[in-house]
Amino acid sequence: MSTYRIQGATGDWEVVIGLEVHAQVTSNSKLFSGSATAFGAEPNSQVSLIDAAMPGMLPVPNRECIRQAVRTGMAIEAQINKWSRFDRKNYFYADLPQGYQISQLYHPIVGEGSLTIDADEKAGIPADKVIGIERIHVEQDAGKLMHDQHPTMSYVDLNRSGVALMEIVSRPDMASPAEAGAYLSKLRTILRYVGSCDGNMDQGSMRADVNVSVRRPGEELGTRTETKNVNSVRFVMQAIEHEASRQVDVLEAGGKIVQETRLFDPTTGSTRSMRSKEDAHDYRYFPDPDLLPLELDDAFLEECRASLPELPDAKRARYVGELGLSAYNAAVLTADVDTFAWFEALLAETASAQGKQPAEVAKQAANWLISEFFGALNKQGKSLEDSPVSHEQAAELLALVGKGTISGSIAKQVLETMFETGDNAGVIVEREGLKQESDTGAIEAKVDEILAANADKVAQYREGKVALFGFFVGQTMKAMAGKGNPQVVNEILKAKLG
Amino acid sequence: MSVDTATVAKIASLARIKVSEAEIEAMVPELNGILAWVEQLGEVDTSQVEPMTAVIPNTLRLRDDVIDADPLTGGDKRDAVLANAPAAEHGFFGVPKVIE
Amino acid sequence: MTELTELGVAQIRDGVAGGDFTAVEVAQAFNANVAAAQEALNAFIIATPEKAIEAAQATDAKRARGEALGKMGGVPIGMKDLFATFDVQTTAASHMLEGFKPQYESTVSQKLWDAGAGMLGKLNLDQFAMGSSNETSYFGNVISPWKRNDGGNAALAPGGSSGGSSSALAARLCPAATGTDTGGSIRQPAAFTGTTGIKPTYGRCSRWGVVAFASSLDQAGPMARSVQDCAIMLEAMAGFDAKDSTSLDLPVPNWEAALSGDMKGKKVGIPKEYRVDGLDEDVSKSWDDGIAWLKDAGAEIVEISLPHTKYALPTYYIIAPAEASSNLARYDGVRYGLRDLPDGANLQDMYAATRAAGFGPEVKRRILIGTYVLSAGFYDAYYTQAQKVRALIAQDFAKAFEQCDVILAPTAPSAAFGLGENVDDPLKMYLNDVFAVPASLAGLPAMSVPAGLNREGLPLGLQVIGKAFDEQGVLNAGLALEQRAQFSAKPEKWW
Structure with missing residues (x-):
């Protein structure tokens, strides 16, 4: 149970949140036409006669879009409806050439499912929480209006018109901005794992309509508002916070909440009523007579299921269970497709470079990746995607550490040089003479020198000041320019000091 | 069920057809005549009947996800798309300014 | 030699192929007739004589090179102005689309051009194919070439919505024309003008590029002056189209080759519910004639029952307007067609003004009915x-076809009526399609063939309805009727 409350002047209020997420289905061509879907094309260049709703044009559905919706449904363990159909949602707007959106109201392709958001004490989510998902349906995106190009006209670009969207409708199961944020992040992660949506929120590939209402704890649901097209996790959380407090203010002032569509303004973090959508809509949904019912056969569903990747929760559990990673590391590494893909490539290459099983080197690789490599990337303001060091190069570096060729601290130095020069670790180690010294004879000679030069400290040590051991290690390493194998140094020192 | 002037005005607004009051007045009896006539369908017992979904038994085909596979249904034809536009400017369709 | 414009599709095709005359000669002859009749009949919205000549020249050149000619090689036709034709004005007979030049060609028209046909022009019709008399066209009424034999001079309706097609055929302005049939729009005009037309099974002809009226009902088909000509042209028009989700993925049979008027072993169903009280006596008599002819052709006659017949028209007048109200939402003045932008109008004002100015009264009426029946609270009812x-x-038909191979019925409840006689009462106008609509609702193939003249000297049509996909059965029964009706009447030329 969330303990999130808004403290009003007259007492506490609970927030009830549901999200309708529009996720652009990853496909080459549009839902009902062959035009391309790429982001950022010249205006109206990716528009077919169908997308422009020329007279007599007809829709033919794209198999890939249907497949991705089904795979997404499977990923949230939802009911997959083998019989679904497309309906027309009728309304007039300049970004909607047909005068209707082809969507699915009565028989969506995906029914009831759920996803689990993870406990996050800091964010006020005390335990894992299951968020219900009512349905996923497939529908057409609208075009885009531009208002700032001409003093008296808006311009219409239909490039997006007809691009496939999944509308993923949650139950009103979220009770705090943090839960909504966690839901959206988790959903995004799942979509990216499945490959059904690229999750690029800044390009509009994923956006949420946020339904918010407030109520006194335990009471009936209040009237909700819908804030449209919020396009980042942070904005969703802001919109909820703002909208919930606004509603509390209205109610506490004796007012009523109007069920309406609102718009989020990212510059102020506030919501406002949307003028253009003011009139109550009567969408006159009815089955699209240009399309037959969509019937999926077992072979289709089987392929969808078989092509599903390991999903985030399962992967995280495996990282902990099989690879022995800490819960924290497992969570970090499975949070995104790019991260786990990088990690798994690194792991495979590290294991093979060292002739070991992945589980034997996983911890090393995970720790190094998270604490060393991410830090180094961060310093350069880079992400895994544009990392100047490849996972093959990283694996080579790790193998050098694993085999004892260089020490961990030298590895840091080598990594820095790799970032600067792009050279391979082995080349750098060779060139700069960074190889670790493991030869006992050589180390013994150095240790003898150090002990001889510090006879007083040796005496103190032997009298019981064992903390001095670190001093001898430091001195030896310094004398060896950091290249002495720390383990061997330790062993020899211990033996000689007795 | 029958319609009055307010209902006709509301339908006309939903359908985005501007109608004068005189037109609405004339339409009310006309539409009521037609509606009264179609309402005889209410007599038919359809409690055991599924609504028709396909006129001729046929299944929905799905097409392959290929860009511009058929030039007739593909994109990359801005000129053709804009050719008949009442207001086409800089590659866009122009409409009266919309305030969102 | 008979005048070229008296010839039908098969005769022109064979004559051109055989070198009896050239395709250009044929095109010229029809072009001349089109031009001469335009003022009086108003059958075409625009004539395209140059297109007809161009196609004819191509056919003649092909022949000169010794290449095989297409199914419609050298045949000039009229194109109902509901089919999008590349860069040639396509209006659906509406002010809304006046001046609209599609940058695409409908599948059906393309197939016809590919088969060697040429275009004489774009035929007038009821606006957006909504009407039964061709009186809803923005471009003026089409006049039927027929006159009553009462000595009066009343202008008669050519039927609708394919009224330009039927009038042009009867007046010998073209040997064949395309039609579309949503609730009788091929059959009723054919019956009114003594011509022949078939609406094939829903899905036979692609709807791609045909201005939509009611998607689940719209079906294109040929109109001509003989059953054989319809068979030939239907072969050219039909066929699977991946661009139309409701297109039937079936091979196109060689209907012409399999034509046979021999009805031995066939059962013909006579639906008792079509024998309505007060049925026009002449219509009733022609139906009896039809029954006798099919019996003569060897068929067995069986009485069948289609119990829900009386509900067909009301059903149609919910479904068709509902679909139309949505299909016609795209006419909004943004991307093509009319834009009416009053001073200071916002986007929604522009829509309302554009649609008020662009649509005719019947179109508006149907959009409003359709909007109403789909609106919240009324949808289910x-x-x-x-x-x-x-x-x-549809079930009624399925059951009936367990007892018979084809169904015989009148096409329309009356012969052609005078222009203006039915315009004030939409319901009376709608009743014209009472016999045509049931087959449309069930998606079945159905054709009208001329049966004779009534006492006023006006043609009456007989309708053959077949099982889904059985165009052959329909054409064959049509041929059996045609062979016995010996219909040779034609309107006296007054234009």
Whole structure:
């Protein structure tokens, strides 16, 4: 149970949140036409006669879009409806050439499912929480209006018109901005794992309509508002916070909440009523007579299921269970497709470079990746995607550490040089003479020198000041320019000091 | 069920057809005549009947996800798309300014 | 030699192929007739004589090179102005689309051009194919070439919505024309003008590029002056189209080759519900004639029952307007067609003004009915109920076809009426399609063939309805009727 409350002047209020997420289905061509879907094309260049709703044009559905919706449904363990159909949602707007959106109201392709958001004490989510998902349906995106190009006209670009969207409708199961944020992040992660949506929120590939209402704890649901097209996790959380407090203010002032569509303004973090959508809509949904019912056969569903990747929760559990990673590391590494893909490539290459099983080197690789490599990337303001060091190069570096060729601290130095020069670790180690010294004879000679030069400290040590051991290690390493194998140094020192 | 002037005005607004009051007045009896006539369908017992979904038994085909596979249904034809536009400017369709 | 414009599709095709005359000669002859009749009949919205000549020249050149000619090689035709034709004005007979030049060609028209046909022009019709008399066209009424034999001079309706097609055929302005049939729009005009037309099974002809009226009902088909000509042209028009989700993925049979008027072993169903009280005596008599002819052709006559017949028209007048109200939402003045932008108008004002100015009264009436029956609170009572009754109507046919191979009925309840006689009462106008609509609702192939003249000297049509996909059965029964009706009447030329 969330303990999130808004403290009003007259007492506490609970927030009830549901999200309708529009996720652009990853496909080459549009839902009902062959035009391309790429982001950022010249205006109206990716528009077919169908997308422009020329007279007599007809829709033919794209198999890939249907497949991705089904795979997404499977990923949230939802009911997959083998019989679904497309309906027309009728309304007039300049970004909607047909005068209707082809969507699915009565028989969506995906029914009831759920996803689990993870406990996050800091964010006020005390335990894992299951968020219900009512349905996923497939529908057409609208075009885009531009208002700032001409003093008296808006311009219409239909490039997006007809691009496939999944509308993923949650139950009103979220009770705090943090839960909504966690839901959206988790959903995004799942979509990216499945490959059904690229999750690029800044390009509009994923956006949420946020339904918010407030109520006194335990009471009936209040009237909700819908804030449209919020396009980042942070904005969703802001919109909820703002909208919930606004509603509390209205109610506490004796007012009523109007069920309406609102718009989020990212510059102020506030919501406002949307003028253009003011009139109550009567969408006159009815089955699209240009399309037959969509019937999926077992072979289709089987392929969808078989092509599903390991999903985030399962992967995280495996990282902990099989690879022995800490819960924290497992969570970090499975949070995104790019991260786990990088990690798994690194792991495979590290294991093979060292002739070991992945589980034997996983911890090393995970720790190094998270604490060393991410830090180094961060310093350069880079992400895994544009990392100047490849996972093959990283694996080579790790193998050098694993085999004892260089020490961990030298590895840091080598990594820095790799970032600067792009050279391979082995080349750098060779060139700069960074190889670790493991030869006992050589180390013994150095240790003898150090002990001889510090006879007083040796005496103190032997009298019981064992903390001095670190001093001898430091001195030896310094004398060896950091290249002495720390383990061997330790062993020899211990033996000689007795 | 029958319609009055307010209902006709509301339908006309939903359908985005501007109608004068005189037109609405004339339409009310006309539409009521037609509606009264179609309402005889209410007599038919359809409690055991599924609504028709396909006129001729046929299944929905799905097409392959290929860009511009058929030039007739593909994109990359801005000129053709804009050719008949009442207001086409800089590659866009122009409409009266919309305030969102 | 007979005048070229008296010839039908088969005769022109064979004559051109055989070198009896050139395709250009044929095109010129029809072009001349089109031009001469335009003022009086108004059958065409625009004539395209140059297109007809161009296609004819191509055919003649092909022949000169010794290449095989297409199924419609050298045949000039009229194109109902509901089919999008590349860069040639396509209006659906509406002010809304005046001046609209599609940058695409409908599948059906393309197939016809590919088969060697040429275009004489774009034929007038009821606006957006909504009407039964061709009186709803923005471009003026089409006049039927027929006159009553009462010595009066009343202008008669050519039927609708394919009224330009039927009038042009009867007046010998073209040997064949395309039609579309949503609730009788091929059959009723054919019956009114003594011509022949077939609406094939829903899905036979692609709807791609045909201005939509009611998607689940719209079906293109040929109109001509003989059953054989319809068979030939239907072969050219039909066929699977991946661009139309409701297109039937079936091979196109060689209907012409399999034509036979021999009805031995066939059962012909006579639906008792079509024998309505007060049925026009002449219509009733022509139906009896038809029954006798098919019996003569060897068929066995069986009485059948289509119990939900009386509900077909009301069902149609819910479903068709509902679909139309949505299909016609795209006419908004943004991307093509009319834009009416009053001073200071916002986007929604522009829509309302554009659609008020662009649509005619009948189109508006149907959009409003359709909007109403789909609106919140009424959807189930009207639309869902209508789709259920529609299922029952289709079931009626399925059961009837367990007892018979084809069904024989009148095409229309009367012969052609005078222009203006029915315009004030939409319901009376709608009743024209009472016999045509049931087959449309069930998606079945159905054709009208001329049966004779009534006492006023006006043609009457007989309708053959067949099982889904059995165009052959329909054409064959049509041929059996045609062979016995010996219909040779034609309107006296007054234009």
